[in-house]
Amino acid sequence: MQAKTWHLGDSHQSLVLASFADTLPEVVYWGPPLPDTEDLKQLAAASATDVTGGMVDRNAPISLCPEASQTFPGQIGLTGRDPEGRTLAPQFRFESEASTSHGLTLTYADSQHDLNLIFELSLTPGTSLFRMQTRLETAREITVDWLAAPVLPIPAHTGEMIEFSGRWCAEFQTRRLPFAPGARMRDNRTGRSDHAHFPALIACSSATSNTGGEAYAFHYGWSGGHRMVAEELADGRRQVQFGHASASMKKGRSFSTAPLFATYSASGFNGAAIRFQRHLRENIVVGAREPRPVHYNCWEAVYFDHDLEELKAIATRAAGLGAERFVLDDGWFGLRDDDTSSLGDWVIDKRKYPDGLTPLIAHVKALGLEFGIWFEPEMINEDSELFRARPDWVLGSPDQVRGRQQLVLDLAREDVRAYLYDCIAPVLAQNDIGYIKWDHNRVLPVVDAAQTEGVYALIDRLRADFPHVEIESCASGGGRIDFGILERTQRVWLSDSNDALERQRIQHEAALFLPASVTGSHVGPRVSHTSGRTLNMSLRAWTAAQRYLGFEMDPRELSDEEIATLKEVTGWWKANRNWMMRADILRLDVSDPAMIAEQQLAEDGERFVVFAALLRTSDPILQQPVRLTGLDAGASYRINLVNREDAPGLSRGAPLLKENTLVASGQYLMSHGLILPWRFPESIWVIEGQRQ
CATH class of the missing domain: 2.70.98.60 (alpha-galactosidase from lactobacil brevis)
Structure with missing residues (x-):
């Protein structure tokens, strides 16, 4: 044929x-x-296939x-x-x-x-x-x-x-x-x-x-x-x-x-x-800031309780830790004191900000930080001026089940998109804003492709008129992550969980599709607000440093020891971010199911970093060697354990990397692997490699 x-x-x-x-x-x-x-x-x-009994005459x-x-x-x-x-x-x-x-x-x-x-x-x-x-x-x-x-x-x-x-x-x-x-x-x-x-x-x-x-x-x-x-x-x-x-x-x-x-x-x-x-x-991804700035988000520090002087103090502490961007999250608009009101009323709350956002932005800019702001444009509360004026703009039936105390605007409508643009654009035009956290906190009452196309159209219009403004896609964390939204945004909020152990797994699986440069990962509070788990600063900081680093805690809660660790890790990330944000994330095959390990390999193959996190107690006493990947088998590499001071007192032996550097071939590192010091569960080793 x-x-x-x-x-x-x-x-x-x-x-x-x-x-x-x-x-x-x-x-x-x-x-x-x-x-x-x-x-x-x-x-x-x-390619032609056969035909036999019980089949039609042509497949x-x-x-x-x-x-x-x-x-x-x-x-x-x-x-x-x-x-x-x-x-x-x-x-x-x-x-x-x-x-x-x-x-x-x-x-x-x-x-x-x-x-x-x-x-x-x-x-x-x-x-x-x-x-x-x-x-x-x-x-x-x-x-x-x-x-x-x-x-x-x-x-x-x-x-x-x-x-x-x-x-x-x-x-x-x-x-x-x-x-x-x-x-x-x-x-x-x-x-x-x-x-x-x-x-x-x-x-x-x-x-x-x-x-x-x-x-x-x-x-x-x-x-x-x-x-x-x-x-x-x-x-x-x-x-x-x-x-x-x-x-x-x-x-x-x-x-x-x-x-x-x-x-x-x-x-x-x-x-x-x-x-x-x-x-x-x-x-x-188009229009991403270079280098990627260290991000601070105030949500888990203040929630809806906005006080100008407290926010200034928090921004000052965040800058001292190494932050380069300050994001004002939910609660700055309408009469927004909780999640039951004001979505749709995108007007600065004069009770909290009598002089507008200018004093806070001026303080943040004086610290050398970029200023960012939170919007949830696709949603509406019934307790809002917009709903009282235009209840017909709601997507779906009036008696639908509510989600997170809110309804959804019908963005297939041109007049709805025009209204939202006319709300958002003045905030961006009248204030020195370089970043939007664009949230989406409930599922839709009906499935309709026109709604998504409407969202695209609104973001496209804002991006065309404000090309200097980066946008983060957030949907209660990772509810809207895909290449379609990333054609219009420069960052995703991978998960609302700032629990570093949860983040290890989430980041590891997401790396099957997402590079570090778009994957927001934040150092959360000492006690995670989503899991209730208490984790040490070393694990929290190094976990966030595996991706696009940020902070999301009240910096006033930090001890001197936590501050020192966080500043050290942030300094390391800044020194390495230019190559890391363009590195390939390679997931490593490990024999210990208690471990997650990955290797970030530079574009030119000249350097790499390995993160090996022990999520729980291993079954054997000693961990098996961690085998690397993607290296030149015939080349030599100098290996250094970055955070060797984290070795606990129960690590009583003398593995080479605990005190010294290792020089070995790529073949050895990929075939035999690295023997790491013993450590407690809920900890991480960070290993740098440089081609000789």
């Missing part, structure tokens, strides 16, 4: 598409890079949009209805193609229903990440309930999948599941990417680890509700679909998925992770 073929590839991977008799294209190969001499027509022909392909008209036995890629309510079952045929140096656009048409289906496919140079998007266009208004981004097959030899779940203060939980006949479906209808539904999936084998084995990784770059399908058909073939949450597109003449980002790695989870990290850092 005659076939059109296309190849997208580089030195890391190849993706081969084939279209038989002008039907929708399907992936006939995705894996390690193919040689330039490969005959793509032969690969297309070799429907797992095309980029599996079709009901092809008698596809699994989840189809398009579900819609015509204006009369009849279910659509189009039969798309090749219309045109257009190529660029790094991508391909394929257009297919169904003349009977006046439909065009467009696939935009590219492989980003340098980061080797596929960016794939599906668009549907129609001459008449139809209803679309489901449209999948380009659908990709999963090879049978993988066998397992890693999906992401979680909750407030415990985001980025991973679960490793076997593929099995049937569909594993996650239909996230919360209206945001959500704590419990980070939009990603990794297919792998049982042997895949951080540093070895094959992995196929996916991320759907969308900030609203999404749907993921990982399906094994009865014949053994597998497919992965991502798109907007069910029924979120509704009626229209043009429909588009968000971009699906995907990559193949032959070097374990790290091989995929560094591509996502680099792509986000180099191609997604």
Whole structure:
């Protein structure tokens, strides 16, 4: 059968598409890079599967949009209805193609229903990440309930999948599941990417680890509700679909998925992770401050109790600790004394700030700090001037269940977006503000893609008019983290949990997709406000120093010893942040389940830092060596234990790093690893390495 073929590839991977008799294209190969001499027509022909008893006479392909008209036995890629309510079952045929140096656009048409289906496919140079998007266009208004981004097959030899779940203060939980006949479906209808539904999936084998084995990784770059399908058909073939949450597109003449980002790695989870990290850092995030300033947020110091002189005193202490940005959190506007009122009334509270924000900002700027401020623009309280004037602006029914004492504004409406812009823009224009913490503290009452598109439009307008203002995406912590929101923001608040032990796990799993430069991590209070756990300053500070460092406690509570430790770690972070914020975060494979270890490797490979945290008591008395990764096997490296003074008195032996530096080959460090001094649980070792 005659076939059109296309190849997208580089030195890391190849993706081969084939279209038989002008039907929708399907992936006939995705894996390690193919040689330039490969005959793509032969690969297309070799992809044909057999037919036997109990099957239809021809197997429907797992095309980029599996079709009901092809008698596809699994989840189809398009579900819609015509204006009369009849279910659509189009039969798309090749219309045109257009190529660029790094991508391909394929257009297919169904003349009977006046439909065009467009696939935009590219492989980003340098980061080797596929960016794939599906668009549907129609001459008449139809209803679309489901449209999948380009659908990709999963090879049978993988066998397992890693999906992401979680909750407030415990985001980025991973679960490793076997593929099995049937569909594993996650239909996230919360209206945001959500704590419990980070939009990603990794297919792998049982042997895949951080540093070895094959992995196929996916991320759907969308900030609203999404749907993921990982399906094994009865014949053994597998497919992965991502798109907007069910029924979120509704009626229209043009429909588009968000971009699906995907990559193949032959070097374990790290091989995929560094591509996502680099792509986000180099191609997604725009306008990030350089160098990344040390961040102070006053929320866990004062909550809603704003007193100008106290805030000045806190800012002064934060600056003394090394902070370079001061963020005024919730409570500065309307009559906001708790979370029951004033959302929507974005006017400075004259009771708390009779002279406006100017005195506080002037004090903060005199300390050499940038000033930032908190907004939650998408939400509204019933106890607000805005609600009393415009109750019709609320998204969803009047009798809906409230969330965190608040309702949601309908940002699909232009007048709502205009109102919010006219509130926020004057605050930014009339005050020296360089940063916004943009919060989103409840799920939506209805799932609607137009709401997310409205949020994008509002942020895009503000970014265009105030390009110097950085924005942090916060949604009760990590409830809205994805490549879609990060096209418009420069930082994410990974979790509301400032418990360093919880943070170790959350940061470690998030590094499968997020670089340090966007991942906010703060030194919290001595007693965590979210877990009640008491942790020492060394662990709290070094945990925050693994990412984009900040503080979020009342600095007046700190002891002299805590101040000294925090200033030392902050000074170390400032001295290293330029290379660390561009480093690859490599998760290390460790034999001790009580430990989390990672290695941050500089772009040029000349230096690295290893963080090895012991979360609980190890089962054996002595810890096993920590093996490194990504080094030049033939090169020599000088290794130094940064915080060797943290060794407790019960560490009575003389391991080399406890008193001296080590010079060893990359081969030794990757094969044998580092023997570290004994330490108590809930502690961390920090190891620097420099190529000789």
